[in-house]
Amino acid sequence: MSTEVKVPTLGESVSEATVATWFKQPGDPVAADEMLCELETDKVTVEVPSPATGTLGEIVAQEGQTVGVDALLATIEEGAGASAADEAPARVARPGSEEGTHDEDAATAPAGDDAAGGETVDVMVPALGESVSEATVATWFKQPGDAVAADEMLCELETDKVSVEVPAPAAGTLTEILAAEGETVAAGGKLALLSTGAGAASAAPKLVDPEPKPESAAAREASADPSDAPAASPEPLHSGRKGDVEDAPSAKKLMTEKNLSADQVTGTGRGGRIMKEDVLKAASGTAAPAPAPKATEAPRAPVPAGDAGREERVKMTRLRQTIARRLKDAQNTAAMLTTYNEVDMKAVMDLRSEYKDLFEKKHGVRLGFMSFFTKACVHALREVPEVNAEIDGTDVVYKHFVHMGIAAGTPQGLVVPVIRDVDAMSFAEIEKAIAEKGRAARDGKLSMADMQGGTFTISNGGVYGSLMSSPILNPPQSGILGMHKIQDRPMVVGGEIVIRPMMYLALSYDHRIVDGKGAVTFLVRVKEALEDPRRLLMDL
Template identity: 55%
Template sequence: MSVEIKVPILPESVSEATVATWHKQVGDAVKVDENIVDIETEKVVLEVPSTVDGVITEIRVEEGATVGEQDIIAIIEEGAAASAAPASTAPASAESASTQAPAVDSSNDDAAANDDDADKLSPAVRKMLAESNLSAEAVKGTGKNGRILKEDVQNHLKTATSDSKASATPSSPTAKTAQAGERGERRVPMTRLRATIARRLKEAQDTQAMLTTFNDVNLQAVINLRSQYKELFEKKHGTRLGFMSFFVKAAIEALKRFPAVNASIDGNDIVYHDFYDVGIAASSPRGLVVPVMRDVDQMSFADVEKSIGAYGQKAKDGKLTMDDLVGGTFTVSNGGVFGSMLSTPIVNPPQSAILGMHRIEERPIAENGEVVIRPMMYLALTYDHRIIDGKESVLFLRTIKECLEDPARLLLEL
């Protein structure tokens, strides 16, 4: 029985998506709940699993194509065996089905692996080969029945690049000249996530009166506290004690004192939020994402550390859901993990402010009339001046500084 594989129900406010990566091809056997394709929306990547055991007989949508909710993207023959798949391929490959069938049991045959029959190549692979000026015979296929995968082309190009660099020695002026003369360029369409990030950041600049104020903080007390309790903390809570939990908890204390920083503008109204949902800006393979921790004022240091760790892993694995990303009343961005000394982060609408952290650097400062070396960090608060006054922004940042330089304030709420 033929089973249709459809685009899943898309998150609210998302009308279309892009086919990102096919993990299976025509003729491949699949099991129920096995992921066969990734669908990229404006915010998250959705996995589309198989609903039955069987063989993919037709793929209707190429990688990079735009699809809508419940569009049919593939057909699976339920209960079919992989060896029978070539006889049931999509109409586009019907002409080559009879020639491919004998090659099913010869996956180790180099000739079959490098067959230049276009029907054995996915659209993405054909495009990569064309852009790289490569023939199918030049690439070793590692897929089923010797099929060439995108990874095979990428690995071939990496190997070729490495060999080219190795041969370009000082004693080889010809190779150096060839490298110096290369002026290639590549045109790659934006992913839907990257395009959305670009649009939202530009909208923020166009609609908000953004201003950034700075301060620096001496983290010696935080470092001493971590050094004293990090082993006991990890043993008891099962997670390491990092810097982020201190900054998040300090931000919560400051948000309580200055409600406008936790508010947002809706038309001509100011919406004050009596809850504290903090977004943590994180880098993922597909771009910037901001998963949101809910009700952070009710969380302990350990809860914050565990939540940040879990979201970070989900971002790396591409497992974040729409629920993980919506909402948020304030954002913390840590550019210091990449070595940033100073920055002016952009507010994540409809929020009104974002806190920027930077690298910790030992610097000389005056302390009790003496010059001493202390671990210092620059802090930046970008805020919407339409709703937050300069005085509030400066005092907000100073509150964070005071809480971090004397962490006991966080416990005593001083």
């Protein structure tokens, strides 16, 4: 039976890729989930795993060829080829053994374990969310040999958006860790091996031990007979940039076009492989330094002798790197401008004080200020819809709904969970949703879906004591409202100076689609709704 190998989903707005490297050739035995080839898009590199165990049949898309989503890459021949593929590791793992009869018996040992109720289960990288193709292994909670229960957390992965915990797919013993802490793994990649059933404990050494011994024997034979050396060391395909790493075809082509040599480009692919984006960075003069020297590179400025040993260098998390990149991209892309106003919070504070106990008793949640601000923003967005829109190329996309992002600070960095269809919610529903998202953010339990699709954002710097700030847009949104500290100030009301609880408001907006008049109108409508909440009831 033949199984098709097709191009996987490549991410949002990505419709095609270039076949960069085939790791297997027709006739090679392959195991399920073993990497067959690597695809390269204009955004990421995607590894394609084998959908089944068997023998690689025909390669339909050659290296350098451009393919679309769901296009046919190759075929896997199952059946007779599959059994041969299953037996191949047992034969290859024991070359040069002096106990051939025992090797044949050992080759059937896994079947004995299966008969005793044990089997090997792959621990895979889970789906990481839309447009996220890779993650970094942050922490392993278990080590090889540890017993694990089904659904017990094995490790934590860190993406550029959220942290993802990986549970054990079954009860058993963790046999081997394939991706160490700090290693980058692709979605659908293999993290570890787990032995299950009664034979779990005894299966561990069989999975880990047999391979190193034959390799050392093969290495000794290779050193004794130089003619056998090439066959004895097939693995350094991606071990480093010493002539044994093939650069991506698209990268080669682009280097030729840009008149660049390989030593002028820092490769970020596997084993230092040069990718298309590396060439683009080098051509624009923004190439990143090679990953390896970062830990030992000299400081930018000499460190005074008295300060030596009092500094600490910590690598930025992927989340922090993404926050930094997205904030800077927002400044570079949008024509960002901020307008300010101030709001007298007395009416809201009096209303909240009068009804907070009754509100909590009936709805089971506290009445805060955020629901008032959310309602006021929804009210203003209806009158100034361009603040709730976004730019897509040369089009303006107007949203006839409000998915409100509520910025929240966490120990890992700023995150913006999204409350969907907030324009259709009551005060109680908004407060419950904000409380729920806030807990999830603090506990690191936010999913990718929780932070996607926002149309407008509110950021409350006042909880940290901020009196005034200019918030940065959350692309592709065109507006963000900044709340600040409530502070008593002398104000003139009815010709008299009185003390009022005042808050500064700041609206940052994309001036490409939001005019100054629209921005000021939006902020004034928010101010009016908060200073007289009855306006929200009468839609004024």
